Amino acid sequence: MSAAPAPAVEAAPPPIHTISLFVNNKPGVLVRVALTFSRRGFNIESLVVSPAAEGRFSRMTMTCRGAAADLDQVVRQLAKLVDVVHAIDHTGDQSYEVEIALVKVECPLDGRTQILQIAEHYHARVVDYGSEALILQLHGSSEKLDACLELLRPFGISELVRSGKLLMARGRRVT
Amino acid sequence: MQAKRLPTGGELLVRCLEREGVEYIFGLSGGAAMPIFDALVDSKIQLILVRHEQGATHMADGYARATGRPGVVLVTSGPGATNTVTGLLTALMDSAPLVVICGQTITPMLGKDAFQEADVTGITYPVVKHSYLVKDARELPRVIREAFYLATSGRPGPVLIDVPKDIGQNPCAAEPADVELDLPGYSVPGRGDPTRIAEAARYLSEARRPLLYVGHGAVISGAGKAITTLAEKLRAPVVNTLLGKGAVDETHPLHLGMMGMHGTAYANKAVVDCDLIMAIGARWDDRVTGRLSDFCTRAIKIHVDIDPAEFGKIVQPHVAILGDARLVIEDLVEQVELGDTAEWLALCARWRRQYPLKYPKQGGLRAQHVLARLDALTQGDAILTTDVGQHQMWAAQFCRTRRNRHWLSSGGAGTMGFGFPAAIGAQFAHPDREVWAIVGDGGFQMTMNELATAQLHRLPVKVLIVNNNYLGMIRQWQEMFYDNRLSGADLEGNPDFVKLAQAYGAKGLRIRRPADVDRILREARAWRGGPCVVVAEVVKEDNVFPMIPAGASIAEMLIEKPRHRLAKPEGST
Numbered sequence: 061m062s063a064a065p066a067p068a069v070e071a072a073p074p075p076i077h078t079i080s081l082f083v084n085n086k087p088g089v090l091v092r093v094a095l096t097f098s099r100r101g102f103n104i105e106s107l108v109v110s111p112a113a114e115g116r117f118s119r120m121t122m123t124c125r126g127a128a129a130d131l132d133q134v135v136r137q138l139a140k141l142v143d144v145v146h147a148i149d150h151t152g153d154q155s156y157e158v159e160i161a162l163v164k165v166e167c168p169l170d171g172r173t174q175i176l177q178i179a180e181h182y183h184a185r186v187v188d189y190g191s192e193a194l195i196l197q198l199h200g201s202s203e204k205l206d207a208c209l210e211l212l213r214p215f216g217i218s219e220l221v222r223s224g225k226l227l228m229a230r231g232r233r234v235t
Numbered sequence: 236m237q238a239k240r241l242p243t244g245g246e247l248l249v250r251c252l253e254r255e256g257v258e259y260i261f262g263l264s265g266g267a268a269m270p271i272f273d274a275l276v277d278s279k280i281q282l283i284l285v286r287h288e289q290g291a292t293h294m295a296d297g298y299a300r301a302t303g304r305p306g307v308v309l310v311t312s313g314p315g316a317t318n319t320v321t322g323l324l325t326a327l328m329d330s331a332p333l334v335v336i337c338g339q340t341i342t343p344m345l346g347k348d349a350f351q352e353a354d355v356t357g358i359t360y361p362v363v364k365h366s367y368l369v370k371d372a373r374e375l376p377r378v379i380r381e382a383f384y385l386a387t388s389g390r391p392g393p394v395l396i397d398v399p400k401d402i403g404q405n406p407c408a409a410e411p412a413d414v415e416l417d418l419p420g421y422s423v424p425g426r427g428d429p430t431r432i433a434e435a436a437r438y439l440s441e442a443r444r445p446l447l448y449v450g451h452g453a454v455i456s457g458a459g460k461a462i463t464t465l466a467e468k469l470r471a472p473v474v475n476t477l478l479g480k481g482a483v484d485e486t487h488p489l490h491l492g493m494m495g496m497h498g499t500a501y502a503n504k505a506v507v508d509c510d511l512i513m514a515i516g517a518r519w520d521d522r523v524t525g526r527l528s529d530f531c532t533r534a535i536k537i538h539v540d541i542d543p544a545e546f547g548k549i550v551q552p553h554v555a556i557l558g559d560a561r562l563v564i565e566d567l568v569e570q571v572e573l574g575d576t577a578e579w580l581a582l583c584a585r586w587r588r589q590y591p592l593k594y595p596k597q598g599g600l601r602a603q604h605v606l607a608r609l610d611a612l613t614q615g616d617a618i619l620t621t622d623v624g625q626h627q628m629w630a631a632q633f634c635r636t637r638r639n640r641h642w643l644s645s646g647g648a649g650t651m652g653f654g655f656p657a658a659i660g661a662q663f664a665h666p667d668r669e670v671w672a673i674v675g676d677g678g679f680q681m682t683m684n685e686l687a688t689a690q691l692h693r694l695p696v697k698v699l700i701v702n703n704n705y706l707g708m709i710r711q712w713q714e715m716f717y718d719n720r721l722s723g724a725d726l727e728g729n730p731d732f733v734k735l736a737q738a739y740g741a742k743g744l745r746i747r748r749p750a751d752v753d754r755i756l757r758e759a760r761a762w763r764g765g766p767c768v769v770v771a772e773v774v775k776e777d778n779v780f781p782m783i784p785a786g787a788s789i790a791e792m793l794i795e796k797p798r799h800r801l802a803k804p805e806g807s808t
Contacts, residue, residue: 084420087368088356095360117419129547136544142365142385145420 074125076105077151078227079135080235081120084143085111093120093144096137102126106224117145119235121227123202148234155229159202164219165212166193175215182208193218241406244372245270248336248398249278250411251379257307259283259298259663261291265311267338267351270403272309283663283692286684288315290656292322293682296331297660300643301618303455305332305386306660312338313351316358316397321650323362326393328647329478330451332386333393341401342370355397364392369399372407380414389423390542391455424541427558427566435513435537435554436570442511442535444579445471448494448523451478451646452516452541458561459483459639462515465564469574472583474502476517477627478646481636486615491583492592492635495523497628500590500781503789505583506531513537516560519549520647521785521807529788539563590781590794592632599774600749602626602701606633608752609671609699612760617669618661620644622654622678624708626701628779630673652681655698659689662696669697669760676702676729686739689766697759698768700732703775711778715796716803736768746771 083089090109097104105123112119124131131149138147165175169191179186179196182204188195196212198205202225209217229235242250248271252260261283264272275282285291288310295306310316316337326333340349356368365385367378382394439445447466453459453475459482466473466489473483474494483490492499494506506512512534517523519538524530527549538545538552539560546555556563594603606629609617615637621627621644636642643661645653658672679700689696701707710724733743742762746755746769759767783792785806 088360088366091357091360099361133544133548136546136548140542140544142418142421 074127075151076123076125077128077131077149078121078123078157078225079131079138079147079149080227081122081138081147082112082145082235083118083120084145085116085118086143089118089143090120092141093138096134096141097124100130100134102130102134106222108224108226121225123225146234148229150227150229150235153229153233155227155235157201157225157227158199159205159225160223161198161205161209162187162221163196163198163209163212163217164193165196165215166218167215168192175212178208178211184208241408243270243274243404244375244398244407245274245403247372247375247407247409247411248379248403249274249280251376252280252307253278254411255379255383256304260307260309261285261294261298261660262309263288263291263311263315265315265338265351267312267340267400268309268315268403269338270400271336271338271398282309283688285656285688287682288318289321289652290682290685290688292319292333292335293325293650293653293656294660294663294685295333295335296322296326296653297620297643297657298664299326299331299333299660300657301640301661301664303640305334305383308333308335310335310337311351312340312355313353315351316355317353320359320362321648323359323393323395325645325648325650325653327362327364329645330391330455331393332391334382334386335393335395337395337397338403339368339397339399342399343401345399356395359395362393363395366395366397368397369402372402372405373409375407376409376411377414381416381418384416385418385421389421390452424543424558425562427539427556427563429566431554431556432563432566433570435556436567438511438535438537438554439469439471439513439567440572440574442471442574443576444508444510445469445574445576446505446509446512447471447473448506448512448514448517449473449475449479449482450515450517451476452539453479453482453560454516454639456516456541456560456562457639458515458564461561461564461568463487465568465571468568469571470576470580471574472505472580474498474505476520476523476646477631477644479517480631480642481639484637485635486637491587493631495520496525496783496785497632497779497781499592499632500792500794501583501586503781503783503792504586504590507789508582509534511535511537513539514552515539515564516541518545524549524789525783525791526786526788529790600746600752600771601777602629602703602771602773603633604749605699605701605746605752605756605771605773606630606673609756610634612753612756613669613671615641617641617671618643618658618665620654620657620661620670620672622674623649623651624675624678624706625703625711625777625779626673626675626707628708629701634673651675651678653678655679656682656685658696658698659685659694662689662694663692671697671699673699673701675707676700676704676726676732677706679732680729683735686736686741686766686768690739690741693765695763696766698766700768700770701773702729702732702770703773703777704729705775707777708779710776714776714778716784716801718800732768732770736766739766741765742767744769
């Protein structure tokens with residue numbers, strides 16, 4: 061009898077960090093930012109880029125998994141980029157976070173009761189009610205979206221689009 | 236009356252460069268850059284035509300390191316631009332201010348695989364401090380001003396400007412003018428935070444075995460004088476990194492020489508035993524710290540740097556002071572008390588006597604001997620540049636740098652082929668100074684085509700080729716760690732370098748015996764008619780010691796070749 065290999069102890073994945081960047085709205089900024097992550101083999105889990113209140117600046121909100129010390133170094137390197145005005149790791153901050161998702165569930169008309177119950181519970185809106193599929197619009201914290209999607213998965217999610225996390229620091233603190 | 240002709244974008248660009256005080260442009264022409272080269276015909280800026288674009292970048296780098304002023308490069312699109320990548324990396328890793336201007340295909344053809352098109356801004360993102368793709372000639376005055384400011388301020392570095400041919404060719408209504416800098420994401424640290432400086436002063440005054448660890452940042456900011464005053468007041472010994480050579484005079488009694496992988500034994504022993512180590516413009520490189528978990532575990536660490544991203548990158552300091560090294564140290568000197576370090580200095584002096592740098596005096600011509608003689612003859616007055624490898628480490632050990640900006644070597648990138656073109660750049664910057672490129676036979680062959688450039692301008696630059704017909708450092712590692720299984724180390728097929736020099740019209744001299752060293756070096760020094768290549772035919776199999784194997788701790792330093800077989804190093808390279 062051969063001994064079965066010992067089950068590998070699954071290490072907890074490194075924590076998710078949410079980083080906000082305030083940058084010049086110029087060509088190439090996104091590449092410079094992305095290279096700062098990819099050089100270390102980090103994967104950007106989500107990314108939102110949009111104009112800031114003043115048009116010559118843009119906002120980037122990104123999430124990334126990694127050890128705190130490594131991410132701290134990445135944030136310093138980001139802040140060093142000439143086109144980055146500031147970079148802040150908001151992990152553990154009291155900030156307001158929200159994400160939007162569109163999810164398409166393929167399901168005949170007569171099998172939708174449970175799906176609609178889940179949607180109601182999560183305050184999701186039905187934005188398209190077709191004969192073979194419906195589209196739900198979810199919004200809330202990323203964790204809430206994850207939970208809702210987990211419940212919908214058994215019904216067959218055929219398409220999913222998430223906005224990525226948006227974040228704003230509360231009070232007078234800077235995002 | 237005829238209307239005044241509008242300048243082309245190329246002419247505007249060249250006027251902006253004149254406004255920045257550019258003396259020399261190191262470049263190689265090509266189709267996409269022709270409008271800019273054309274504008275140079277009417278400019279007082281001197282164009283130095285090179286033989287390969289890599290040479291241009293290292294010349295500009297040598298010029299920059301020797302003066303502190305930015306080195307300027309002009310090349311064409313596609314392969315012309317990609318040939319600058321090694322030079323950009325070299326400059327970025329060692330914080331040298333370069334402005335590299337590349338021609339590019341015309342704007343309507345961008346991204347359409349035009350002839351000699353390359354996505355140069357894309358290719359170079361990771362090796363520049365910043366870069367620009369100019370799509371409107373009216374932006375040129377701002378772009379040029381920003382590029383020079385970014386290249387030279389804060390932690391210096393290379394900036395690339397990609398200029399499409401139509402931007403250079405077409406008439407443009409803009410004028411070179413004073414441009415207000417608008418860089419909201421960029422700030423340049425100056426003086427340090429007084430609270431941190433006071434904290435550092437307290438630690439320094441209390442330390443019994445303090446050590447000042449001086450890097451390239453000290454050279455760049457001109458902090459040497461202030462550091463010397465600080466060392467004398469604290470009575471603290473000084474060590475420097477490979478690139479920190481010359482900030483503080485290496486012949487100063489408190490100076491223990493270079494630390495790190497091939498540093499002096501006494502410098503490294505001081506690093507192991509110090510109770511406080513202060514990094515001044517240095518970044519705790521792996522060549523310096525050895526195995527990090529064993530590095531100065533009990534010592535207080537103070538870190539002075541102009542780049543906030545360096546704090547905690549490798550070593551978590553007790554005190555981090557953000558600022559210009561010279562300004563920080565000048566403020567610090569005021570606050571420290573006279574050090575009580577007699578015992579510590581006595582210990583360092585004992586190490587210096589016990590473990591001097593040495594090499595076998597028998598068995599043929601040794602690089603160490605040639606370099607020690609060069610040091611004795613030049614007395615630190617010459618600017619020395621090096622390539623990368625054994626000759627570089629021997630030069631660092633045996634040529635003691637007495638003055639700031641007199642030691643130019645590729646440290647971070649470790650670029651073979653750097654030394655000779657860097658010496659050309661330094662010679663252009665200082666026509667009356669003696670400049671020596673100390674190179675190996677391997678590295679020299681990577682950029683020796685620039686002999687044509689040096690000969691054309693009758694530059695009195697000297698090249699000392701430490702010729703062992705090997706990639707010597709590779710051979711040393713294979714001997715020590717790979718059972719002497721030599722792989723890709725033997726440079727069989729080398730040319731006769733003396734004849735090669737002569738083929739370019741340069742002077743060629745050869746040293747074969749130790750007895751010839753002084754005579755030949757004197758002859759080379761006296762020759763001012765153009766470049767002079769001195770080939771030292773040194774013993775083939777010689778090793779650089781002391782040595783800390785990569786990834787080992789400093790305490791495991793090898794003073795001489797061990798009898799036992801060594802494990803393969805764990806360190807990066």
